[in-house]
Amino acid sequence: VTMSNGTPSNPGTGPAEPVLSRQKQHHRKAFEYISKALKIDEEETTYQFEGTVMAQKRAFRARKEQAVDLYRKGITELEKGIAVQLKGQGEAWxxxxxxxxxxxxxxxxxxxxxxxxxxxxxxxxxxP
Amino acid sequence: ASSTLNAPQAQVDSLMQEVADEAGLELNMELPQSQTATIGSASAASSEQDELSQRLAKLRSM
Incomplete structure (x- = not known):
């Protein structure tokens, strides 16, 4: 995680837009990844399995592994978004x-x- | 003219309920937390994060 790349060192007067839009971009990606992870994760109780017990188990695990992967990606984006330094003053900040x-x-x-x-x-x- | 400002909370609530009933709305329905007059995208982002929190909390309680 890069903590300080390109963050203006003059709080309050620096160009707000690039910093805030960088935060927004990380938010956006995090939201997409974690929404997808949740969608899969939430299916747990309603997901209908077919086939043998072993096939069901494999399918179930595969879904959970997919969710894990998406959560990880979302977490990385959240970390990047949180690391964006917000030193400015005013409503947008x-x-x-x-x-x-x-x-x-x-x-x-x-x-x-x-x-x-x-x-x-x-x-x-x-x-299952 | 100041009577509207001094309307008791109970009356305001019951009026809101009345309007909601007429419109077939559920008043207790959760509204995005940052409905208070903020500019579009910033409050949208905020609501989206709230949505994730709610869904994650729900999974945790299962």
Whole structure:
């Protein structure tokens, strides 16, 4: 994670747009990855399996592994977004700081979920 | 003229409920947290993060 690439060192007067739009881009990607991960992850209870038990199990694990991969990508984007330094003053910067704190909340929550999934996959809990 | 400003909260609530009933809306339905007059994309991003939080919290509680 790069903490300070291109962040203006003059708070309040620097060009706000590039910094804020960089944050926005990371938000956007994080949202896309984690939304996709959630969609797969949430299917757990309704997903209909077909075939033999082994085939079902493989399909189920494959879905969870896919979700894990997407959560990881989303988490990376959240980390990058959170690392964007927001030193400016004014409404746009305040909103950006608000977004930053929400991304931090989701970083923790997504990481928790990822840990749960990884542990379950490791210990073979995910047997339909 | 100041009566509208002094309307008791209960009356405001019941009026809102009435309007909601007429429109067939569920008042307790969750609204995006940052509905308060912020400019489009910034508050949209904020709502999107809220949505992720809610969905992650739901999975955690299962």
């Amino acid at each position: 305040d909103r950006a700081r608000n977004l930053q704190s929400k991304m931090l909340t989701n970083l923790v929550m997504a990481q928790d979920r990822l840990d749960v999934l990884e542990k379950a996959l490791r210990t073979d809990d995910y047997m």
